[in-house]
Amino acid sequence: MAYTILAIDTAVENCSVALTVGNDVITRCKMAPREHTLKILPMIDNVLAEANLTLGQLDAVAYGRGPGSFTGVRIGIGIAQGLAFGADLPMVGVSTMAAMAQQTYRRKQVTRVLIAIDAHMNEIYFGGYQRKENGDWDVAFEETVLPPKDLNKKLLTSNVVTVNGEWTIAGTGWLAYPALAxxxxxxxNNSSVLYPESEDMLILAHHALLRGEAVDAENASPVYLRDNVAWKKLSGRA
Known part of the structure; x- marks a missing residue:
């Protein structure tokens, strides 16, 4: 079954929108630090207009659930919730890191990806993914936030080091901490992938829908990884 999905991501410095209609994918992506709120809604309107679709004709709205900037993740999920709530659409949260793994596969045709995103405050968001035959991804290293100096010790206690062959790295964390790799x-193996793009969320959202993981708008939630942040969903703000 081919789903018609709108994907939205503002988790890091860039913001992006993608729409899948049948075999066609319409995308918009811009670097927009601190301008996500100005850029993202016109981008959404643009892809819908190009496809000649309304929100009511979609099957689902996918959103970048993080990890990433607290403000960026909050903007993305808030806009996605507003659209889905108004059009009575289900929502699917997609990991920022899983989307970057999929982008790395799209660009490099590699199937093992380690993601490190600069989390600032002398920390990185880190996760590892391995591609399955059906195009979905398995988590090879659970997403976490940690100081760069602790990464190697963590990896040595994980299943990542037991997998033969190369791992491809993606994300801004490897640039922020050049000695890390x-x-x-x-x-x-290096890649040129630094930021997530919404078009790579579409296949992940498709698999999530097939697994029955869609939720109502009021139940959509972010993943920040850091414990010292909080989010109040669209409904039930009290």
Whole structure:
């Protein structure tokens, strides 16, 4: 079954929108630090107009659930919730890191990806993914936030080091901490992927819908990884 899905992501410095209609994918992506609220709604209107669709004709709205900037994740989920709530559409949260793994596969045709995103405050968001035959992804290393100096120790206690072959790295964390990759006891291949793009959320959202993981708008929630932040959903704000 081919779903018609609108995907929205504002979790990091760029913001992006993608729409899948049958075999066609319409995308918009812009670097917009601190301008997400100005850019994202016109981008959504633009892709819907190009497809000649209304929100009511969609099957679901996918949103970048994080991890990422607290403000960026909050903007993305808030806009996605507002659209889905108004059009009575289900929502699907997609991991920022899983979307970057899918983008790395799209660009490099690699199936093992380690993601490190600069989380600032001398920390990184980190996760590992391995692609399955059906195009979905398995979590090889659970998403976490940690100081870069602790990454190698964490990896040594994980299943990542037992997988033969190269791992491809993606994300801004490797640039923010240049020595990070060289400290790992793994065969590493670089990629040019730094930021998530919504078009890569579409296939992940499709698999999530097939698994029955869609939720009502009021139940959509972010993943920040840091414990010192909170989010109040669209309904039930009290």
């Amino acid at each position: 060289s400290q790992l006891h793994l065969a590493i």
